[in-house]
Amino acid sequence: MINVYEELGDTSRRQILAELRAGHRNVSEICEATDLKQPNVSNHLARMRARGIVRATKSGRQVYYSLATPEIEAIVNSVFTQPELRAADVHLGELAKEYARAAVQGDEQTCSEIMDAAFRAQVSLIEIYEDLLAPAMTMVGNWWKVEAIDEAQEHMASAVTERMLARTSQIMGPMRRHGRVALLGCAPNSWHVIGLRMIGDYLRLHGWRTLFLGANVPVKSFITTVRNHRPTLVLLSCAAEESAADTEALLKELVRVRDRRQPYTIGVGGAMVNQDPARFLSAGADFAAKDLRSFATEHLPNMDARSAEQENAASRN
Ligand code: B12
Numbered sequence: 126m127i128n129v130y131e132e133l134g135d136t137s138r139r140q141i142l143a144e145l146r147a148g149h150r151n152v153s154e155i156c157e158a159t160d161l162k163q164p165n166v167s168n169h170l171a172r173m174r175a176r177g178i179v180r181a182t183k184s185g186r187q188v189y190y191s192l193a194t195p196e197i198e199a200i201v202n203s204v205f206t207q208p209e210l211r212a213a214d215v216h217l218g219e220l221a222k223e224y225a226r227a228a229v230q231g232d233e234q235t236c237s238e239i240m241d242a243a244f245r246a247q248v249s250l251i252e253i254y255e256d257l258l259a260p261a262m263t264m265v266g267n268w269w270k271v272e273a274i275d276e277a278q279e280h281m282a283s284a285v286t287e288r289m290l291a292r293t294s295q296i297m298g299p300m301r302r303h304g305r306v307a308l309l310g311c312a313p314n315s316w317h318v319i320g321l322r323m324i325g326d327y328l329r330l331h332g333w334r335t336l337f338l339g340a341n342v343p344v345k346s347f348i349t350t351v352r353n354h355r356p357t358l359v360l361l362s363c364a365a366e367e368s369a370a371d372t373e374a375l376l377k378e379l380v381r382v383r384d385r386r387q388p389y390t391i392g393v394g395g396a397m398v399n400q401d402p403a404r405f406l407s408a409g410a411d412f413a414a415k416d417l418r419s420f421a422t423e424h425l426p427n428m429d430a431r432s433a434e435q436e437n438a439a440s441r442n
Contacts, residue, residue, distance in 0.1 A: 179197075230278075312342065368397070
């Protein structure tokens with residue numbers, strides 16, 4: 126997984142990116158400005174290009190490099206204009222509270238700054254999702270329960286968080302794509318997508334092609350999409366009793382249409398699944414993960430190993 130902040134941890138790359146802040150440059154101009162040797166600069170540029178941090182444009186016989194997107198530009202600028210942070214300097218519990226307060230006000234700017242502070246300190250993606258965003262959303266839920274905020278504010282906080290996830294996926298890109306497909310979605314009447322989005326982001330950063338169907342997907346079209354895209358992994362989220370029966374029905378249908386040519390694995394997660402995993406396992410799920418951390422450390426490594434084995438066997442035959 127790449128993180129622009131990690132790339133900025135290397136002195137030579139930092140010098141190159143600092144130079145590109147001023148505008149597009151070719152290799153000789155970068156060498157001149159940084160005192161780095163040409164092969165060294167070319168290697169770093171190739172690496173950062175593969176990771177979507179810089180882009181190259183041809184003009185006549187010259188290739189010019191620039192920062193790839195406005196998001197990357199903003200991050201690079203923030204690193205050069207703000208004090209350096211270490212993981213020990215940030216307290217995710219405190220940041221979660223600050224984030225939740227900003228999110229219920231619809232204050233995206235503050236939420237982005239909080240996320241960036243954590244990224245700058247090189248806190249991992251899993252920690253940012255699990256120890257900052259997830260507890261912040263739980264706080265939002267608790268405030269709503271005691272009527273400290275109204276439903277519109279809860280919706281606003283959800284919308285802000287979905288945008289923060291989208292922004293994060295812009296600034297992080299996969300190291301290496303293996304091309305296996307994961308399809309993620311929710312059954313009819315199932316509206317909680319933030320946790321599922323986190324799982325999808327994590328998979329994408331680990332080389333999966335992810336198809337995100339979102340909330341409230343009719344069973345028939347869910348199944349058609351599965352048939353059309355032949356995923357290795359189908360993932361559902363269920364957070365509330367109100368959507369549990371529909372999720373069970375979708376699971377049963379996914380099992381019914383699965384065959385030898387399409388032997389996908391079905392995984393489930395979400396607050397309702399955590400409350401009663403057996404209910405979803407008996408409806409057909411192959412596994413239930415309690416959170417992103419356990420999905421990433423317990424379930425995904427097994428699945429990756431199994432898929433790699435199957436792919437090797439298929440290429441031998
Ligand atoms: C935001 C929110 C909403 C938003 C969702 C917006 C959106 N875009 O997602 C809206 C406003 C739409 C909503 C609606 C409702 N909600 Co609501 N909601 C919440 C809230 C506050 C936060 C949920 C969240 O995003 N958490 C953060 C994420 C990261 O956590 P997560 O979902 O648990 O995901 C993690 C893991 O579970 C796991 N995971 C999740 N999905 C998956 C899937 C897979 C495959 C894997 C491997 C792992 C995995 O990984 C994630 C990261 O670790 C919770 C409160 C809470 N304590 O959770 C209530 C909560 C989930 N909602 C609840 C309810 C009851 C409802 C409503 C029925 C309310 C109503 N009466 O109208 C409706 C409709 C629900 C429906 N039919 O689906 C209850 C559910 C209780 C229950 N178990 O039955 C909760 C717990 C609040 C409560 N304490 O009462 N809600």
